[in-house]
Each structure stands twice: as structure tokens, then as C-alpha cells.
Amino acid sequence: MLALVNETLSHYSDWSYTTATAIYVLALAFFLIEQAFGAKSRRVAERAQARQLVGAGAPAPDVETTADVPEHRAPRGRAERIGRMGVSLLVLGALLHVAAIVLRGLATHRVPWGNMYEYIMAVTFIAVVTWLWAVRKFPVRHLSGFMLLPVVILMFIGGTALYTVAAPVVPALQSYWLWIHVSAAIVSSGIFMVPGVASIFFLIRSAHDRNPERFARFAPRLPAADMLDRVAYRATVVAFPLFTFGVLCGAVWAESAWGRFWGWDPKETTAFVAWVVYAAYLHSRATAGWRGTRAAVINILGFAVMVFNLFFVNLVTTGLHSYAGVG
Amino acid sequence: MTATETPSTPPSSPYRQTPARRVLAFLRNTWRGLTAMRTALVLLFLLALAAMPGVMLPQRPLNPPKTAQYIAAHGWWGTLLDRLQFFNVFSSVWFSAIYLLLMVSLVGCLLPRSFEYIRSMRAKPVLTPRNLSRMPHFREATVERSPSDVLAAARARLKGWRTVEREEDGGARSISAERGYLRETGNMIFHFAILGLIIAFALGKMYTYEGQVIVQATGGQDSVFCNSGIYAYDSFNPGLRVDGTDLTPFCVKINDFSAKYTAAGEPTHYSSDIEYQSGADLQTGTWKPYLLEVNSPLRTAGDRTYLLGHGYTPIFTVTYPNGEKRTQATQWRPENQTTYLSDGATKFDPPGVTNAAERRTKELAITGLFAPTSFIHGGILTSTAPELNNPMVAVDVMRGDLGLDSGRSQSIFDIDQSMVADGRLKRVARQNLAVGQSITLDDGTKISFDGVQQWVSLQVSHDPTQDYVLGFAIAMLAGLAGSLLVKRRRVWLRVRPADGDGNGTVVQVGGLARTDQAGYGEEFTRIADELLTGGKRK
Ligand code: HEM
Numbered sequence: 001m002l003a004l005v006n007e008t009l010s011h012y013s014d015w016s017y018t019t020a021t022a023i024y025v026l027a028l029a030f031f032l033i034e035q036a037f038g039a040k041s042r043r044v045a046e047r048a049q050a051r052q053l054v055g056a057g058a059p060a061p062d063v064e065t066t067a068d069v070p071e072h073r074a075p076r077g078r079a080e081r082i083g084r085m086g087v088s089l090l091v092l093g094a095l096l097h098v099a100a101i102v103l104r105g106l107a108t109h110r111v112p113w114g115n116m117y118e119y120i121m122a123v124t125f126i127a128v129v130t131w132l133w134a135v136r137k138f139p140v141r142h143l144s145g146f147m148l149l150p151v152v153i154l155m156f157i158g159g160t161a162l163y164t165v166a167a168p169v170v171p172a173l174q175s176y177w178l179w180i181h182v183s184a185a186i187v188s189s190g191i192f193m194v195p196g197v198a199s200i201f202f203l204i205r206s207a208h209d210r211n212p213e214r215f216a217r218f219a220p221r222l223p224a225a226d227m228l229d230r231v232a233y234r235a236t237v238v239a240f241p242l243f244t245f246g247v248l249c250g251a252v253w254a255e256s257a258w259g260r261f262w263g264w265d266p267k268e269t270t271a272f273v274a275w276v277v278y279a280a281y282l283h284s285r286a287t288a289g290w291r292g293t294r295a296a297v298i299n300i301l302g303f304a305v306m307v308f309n310l311f312f313v314n315l316v317t318t319g320l321h322s323y324a325g326v327g
Numbered sequence: 328m329t330a331t332e333t334p335s336t337p338p339s340s341p342y343r344q345t346p347a348r349r350v351l352a353f354l355r356n357t358w359r360g361l362t363a364m365r366t367a368l369v370l371l372f373l374l375a376l377a378a379m380p381g382v383m384l385p386q387r388p389l390n391p392p393k394t395a396q397y398i399a400a401h402g403w404w405g406t407l408l409d410r411l412q413f414f415n416v417f418s419s420v421w422f423s424a425i426y427l428l429l430m431v432s433l434v435g436c437l438l439p440r441s442f443e444y445i446r447s448m449r450a451k452p453v454l455t456p457r458n459l460s461r462m463p464h465f466r467e468a469t470v471e472r473s474p475s476d477v478l479a480a481a482r483a484r485l486k487g488w489r490t491v492e493r494e495e496d497g498g499a500r501s502i503s504a505e506r507g508y509l510r511e512t513g514n515m516i517f518h519f520a521i522l523g524l525i526i527a528f529a530l531g532k533m534y535t536y537e538g539q540v541i542v543q544a545t546g547g548q549d550s551v552f553c554n555s556g557i558y559a560y561d562s563f564n565p566g567l568r569v570d571g572t573d574l575t576p577f578c579v580k581i582n583d584f585s586a587k588y589t590a591a592g593e594p595t596h597y598s599s600d601i602e603y604q605s606g607a608d609l610q611t612g613t614w615k616p617y618l619l620e621v622n623s624p625l626r627t628a629g630d631r632t633y634l635l636g637h638g639y640t641p642i643f644t645v646t647y648p649n650g651e652k653r654t655q656a657t658q659w660r661p662e663n664q665t666t667y668l669s670d671g672a673t674k675f676d677p678p679g680v681t682n683a684a685e686r687r688t689k690e691l692a693i694t695g696l697f698a699p700t701s702f703i704h705g706g707i708l709t710s711t712a713p714e715l716n717n718p719m720v721a722v723d724v725m726r727g728d729l730g731l732d733s734g735r736s737q738s739i740f741d742i743d744q745s746m747v748a749d750g751r752l753k754r755v756a757r758q759n760l761a762v763g764q765s766i767t768l769d770d771g772t773k774i775s776f777d778g779v780q781q782w783v784s785l786q787v788s789h790d791p792t793q794d795y796v797l798g799f800a801i802a803m804l805a806g807l808a809g810s811l812l813v814k815r816r817r818v819w820l821r822v823r824p825a826d827g828d829g830n831g832t833v834v835q836v837g838g839l840a841r842t843d844q845a846g847y848g849e850e851f852t853r854i855a856d857e858l859l860t861g862g863k864r865k
Pocket of ligand 1: 279361363367371429432433434437807810811
């Protein structure tokens, strides 16, 4: 027997995973409360920000103007406090989440991303970390609930329908390329999730900006459209080269495992489609008439293709990637 | 084109719409349209869309039986999709058309950009704007140091930037600095690398080949495979420009195959001890050892040999009534990939029978099931694990005419069922045999199950351009990273002696982010602080 599975560690991993999911659900509730009741303090913040922006337009020589939105000092209302507690919970959840991943790896003596359950566990972790980055960099904390929603759904599906007991992987997966290729795919997919969600809000917000009657209750609570656009762009620009790197490593691995570096296997084809869609996103931002709404739609489409690649291609089609191992 | 055609525009018009001009105008407009960014975008979408049937529908090159099944199950609709090449998307006319158009668009876009790129790489940073305070980022201060000190410190601080110093009217001096030229360089590399990658990929498709073959893993005569021609393979897929006449010769000999499994029967390791000859070894007859494993193919000049799969070969000996013996080891194929329950047909020609008609009554075939770890339940043989723990066969012995000289092609795994249907091939025994057991037929012929050996299936792949594809892919990635992550920034500094008597200096710093404005605020503040104070800020 090559790799014996350590049952105790695998058990602790499962426990951490479940607890992390539960804590995310709790954080989600906190964020939704903040989102629902925190509109007032945010309006104050936005007015402060608007003043800054007015300053930016004026050619007053002594005003240090930056396009970065400054840290706003809004009065700390109750909603605000709840939001901050939500972030603390999010960090706690992320710590348990990473513990679940590490324990799984220790239990199986291999990298902990050999099947769909483990893959989803890692992707959602990266998404949470990316979101924590976004919360630090941009005033988007009150959107955390919406960001957590897909994370929690994915973790729930992963932990139930796709759950796989800890086990070694088949010979074809026993290669250091598993480490490199799959972690690049995980990190890029996790990061791509953030622009996907930010772009959805961008669409809502800009629809409202064009016609204030649309999403009249919800949209005013969202950050300004250009802020959402910037979150999406900054994250995509990091994820896209990583994704490219992951696809490239996949091709190098395929050359030594399957006899050819590219064979239009369903997984490969869908990765190609996602790559082309994200390339189109980047181009659209440099094309008059495509900036803004259309670019956001393309970004959402890109993430949809990534999700399709994970679920449809693994579960429905049969290809060389099918040994991803389900249940 | 006829010259007699009457122009539709009045003759006085300076531009006569001759057909040639119209064709020219049409071409020019097409070219402009094709190379516009918008068109490239639309083509990118079409490419993504066109690739999707490759995921949603079975593809013939990947899975021919499934494709045939799909077409049969979908009637006229399946046939229509087949005509429209939906089952071979990546060789279809429409897919090729889209990517060719995209390539044309890319070239049309790259040519003018290359000239512009060369020009911009030589250009000096732009003049310092007259009114720096109008720049998105601006700082101004009066400092104690002299203008030259401030400039000297600024030069040191702006090392790595492309700078130019200029004297201005009224005693002012300024530095224009710009950084991030690598962004454009990366962008150019990225796009040219895509072009190279596509071309190398397409050439590869012409000169590639792939062949599969099953070889016994015993180290004996039937364990040697030589890449001497198409006939040596069980199946062979050549590229358009490969006719199989000049394959690079090499030979492999498979000495054994071993697999390890978990308690649940999941494989954890496959490997095969082989020896090979290539190049000069072929003349000298030297064999070199190699451990062939999944993920670790044998690489010889121009070819790679892969371990694809494995299976079992039951060995049978037939002892004829006259005492003559014949032993056959023919591979059987796993019908269950988890337990390796296998089926097959081992065929025997009677020895010493010259009369064809008589021979056709005495051919033998041993068909049925093989189980590496046998388990018999209600008389039915099954296998419970892929390892060779307790091998057993459940065979039907068929006698008569196998159809070997019927002209029809024979499968090595099956008997010709039409011979059975015609009554020319009859079952003469059915029995389960463990190793060492035998059956005696009515005419005294004895059939014994002697043992089991393993076989491996190999794939040989040849793709002369794959290293170029990799090179272009790496260049593309590097270019992409540069083009997305490098930021273009401009900084201007203007110094002017302070008005009045003191020897102070008025310093103005302006900044502009040419890309990714969002991140420039803090960075500009830091640079401006250092320029204003003349030192490094902690
Ligand atoms: C195989 C198809 C193509 C792919 C995958 C691709 C990919 C990319 C990527 C990832 C970028 C970086 C975008 C950025 O800097 O934000 C880029 C930039 C660019 N590409 Fe392409 N490209 C392709 C074809 C083309 C074609 C056909 C054209 C010309 C019509 C073109 C023109 C440009 C331009 C002008 C930029 C710079 C955009 C900017 O200013 O940011 N590309 N391309």
C-alpha cells in the first residue's frame, strides 16, 4: 500500500470545513444586516467622497488629488459595527478553511486538490481571500454578503453532493504538475469569482444610474459604478495571466501524460473558450462603445464559462479530465 | 473588366467609379473593417461560440463510437449536424474560417502598431505641460535648496525612468520622466507570440502522427515493437503530410509490467521495465534500459512512447490426438476497467492438415472470460480485483471454420459470429478452468490453461513543432504579464528660483497615469514627497 490515509486528520479536515461554512453563513447574515440597515452611514460616507471628487475636478493647486478613493471616516453606526464583526468572522472562517485544506493534504500525503470536493474547497478559499483584499483596498465591505452567497452555495454543494472521502489519486495524477497546474487553475478561478460578482453589481448600478427608477431601492446602496468596474478590472488583470499560466502548464503536463499537449478534450476546449472570453473582456475595455456595460457582461460570461467548465464538463461530459473523482 | 462600361457618375466627377476602383475601395474597406478592434472583438466571440459544440457534442476524433451512436440516435438532425461538421469542430471549415479571419485581423492590427511602437520607443518623454497644476496629480512647495540641487536629487530618484531635461523660458528648468515602456513591449511580444503559436500549431498538425500498439510484457520475441512502418501498429493516425514511409526507426522491448493497487482496487502506480534502441544502437544492437511510467514517456529522437494501458494474456496449449502441441498467447481485452474481467478469443490452426476443406472443420477457438481474481457465484465467473491473485477462465471451445480465409477481416478479440450463425463453427465444450486445468474434447484433443502473462498498450507520438509551440506560449505568457501588470506613469518636475532675495526654489511636481489610474495616487504621493524633500522617505 502506498499512501495510507490518516483517518483522524481527514476527520478534523471535514470538521474544519463544515465549521468554516457555518461561520461564512453567519458572516453572511451579519453583512446582510449591515446592507439592510447601514444605508444611512454609507450615504454620509458617499457625500464625503463626493466632496473629494469635486475637489479633484477643480484645478486648485494645493489640493492633493488622487483617483484612489480615500479611506472614508464615516460615523460608526451599529450597522457599521456589525459589518466589521462580519469581516472578523470572515477572517475566522478563512482560517478554518485553510486548516481544512492543509489537514486534508496531511491526511492523504498529497496536494489537497485531487478531486472536485477538494478543488471547490480551495477555489472558494481563494475567492474569500481575494474578497478580503478587495475589502481592504476599496470601500465595498457592505457587499460581502453577496460575495459570500456563491461561496457558501459552492461549499455546500461541495460538502454534500460532491463530497469524497480522503484517498490517494490514480497514477495519471501522480505528478508534480498536479501541484502546479491545478493550483494555478484554483487561484485564477478563485480570483475570477470576485470580478464576476462585482460585474453583476456594476450592471445593476449602471442601469440605475441611467434610469434612477430601476433598482431604485437596492442600487443606491451599491458603490459607484466606476469603483465596481475597477475592482473587476484589477482582479481580472491578476487572474488572467495566472489562468494562462495554468492552461500552459496543463498543456505541458498533457504532453507527458496523454501523449499530446493539446487535443480539444472538453476541459481543454472550455478553458480555451474562457480564455478567449477574458481576452475579449480586456479588449473591450480598450474599444469605444464596449467599455462599461458590455465589458461587465463579458466578464460575467467569462466566469459563467469557468463555472460551466467545473460542473458541466466534470459531471456530464466524458473526457480525460473525468477522473476528477466524484463521490 | 470591360472599359466600355458607362460610368454611373457624371463624367465631370474627378473620381470615376471604375469597377477596378470599386473593387479597390471594397478591398480597402474590408481591410479596414477587418482590422478594426471592434471586428477583432466580434471574431473573438465567434471563436468562443464556435468552440462550444466541441464540448457539447461528441467529437469523432476523440470518440468515434460515441459519435456514431449520437448520430444514429438523432435521426435527420444528427445527419444534418454531421454534414455541417459539428462532430469534428476543430477541423471544420467554419472554425478554420473564423480563426483565419482573426489572424488576418491580428496581422492587420500588428503591422501599424509595430511602426508606432518603434517610433514611440525612440521618442523622448513629452514636454512638461505649461500649467502642471492641471495634471491629475500635482504638488508644489518652496524648498531651501538650490534648483541644481533639486534637479540632481531628482535625477537620482528617477533612475530607471526615461527622462529628458529642458531649459524653459524665465529661468525655469524641468524634467519630463516616463516609465513603463515594457507594457507596450509586452503587448507586442504577446501578439506576435500568438501569431507564432497558431502557425506552429497548424504546421504541427500536418507533420504529426500517433500510433497505438499492444505488446506482450514478457521480454520475449512478442515483446519487441519497432517503429518501422504503419503496418507495425494496431492503429495509426497520420497528419496530412505523413505517409508513414519515413518514420524514425527505433525499437522497444517490454520486459514486464507492474501495477500497485489500494485495498479498494484503485490503481496507485503503473510501471514497465523496458529496453530500447534508437539511432546508432540499432546498428550495434545495444539495448538501453528505461522505466516507462504514466507521466514519464520514453523520449527518443523525434518520438515519444507512452504507457497507455495494460491487460492480461491467458496462455493455452492444445495437444492434438496425434501428440502434437501448439501454444498460443493472445491478448484478451479488459471489459471492466476496475476488475479487469476480460474477454477474447485465442485461435488455433490444426497442424499438419494441408487440405483446406478439412482444415476448415478443425480450426479451434477458445473464447470467453478471464478473471484475474476470480469469484464464482452460481457458476458464473466474475472478477473482484484487478490483480493477478487467483486467475481463472470461463471458456467456450469452438470448432469448425473460423473464417480465416473468408476474406473478411478478423478481430483478434472475437470470433466471426456469422460462422456460428451458419453452423460452420460449433461449440464443443464449455468449462471453467483454473491454471493447470484442462478440457479433453470428444476427439481426444486436450486444451489446457497454462498460465497468464501481461500485455501493455503503447502509444507512439510524433510532433515536430511542439517545442516551438511551447516557446511561443512562454513568450506569450511573459508578454501578457508585462502588458497587464506593468504600469505606465509620467512625472514632471519644474524648478524655478523663488521670487525675491532668498535662494530658495519653487518645485512643482505633476503626474499622470497612462494606464491603471487607480493605483497611482499613493505612488505619486511617495514620489512627489521624495522629489520635494530631496531624500528617500521611510
Ligand atoms: C487571438 C486573438 C487575440 C487574443 C487572445 C488577444 C489578447 C490580448 C490581450 C490579453 C491583451 C491585453 C489587454 C490589455 O492590455 O488590457 C491584448 C491587447 C491588445 N490587443 Fe489583442 N488579442 C488577440 C487579437 C487581437 C487582434 C486581432 C487585435 C487587432 C485587431 C488586437 C489588438 C489589441 C490591442 C490594440 C491591444 C491593446 C489594448 C490596450 O490598449 O489595452 N488583438 N490582446
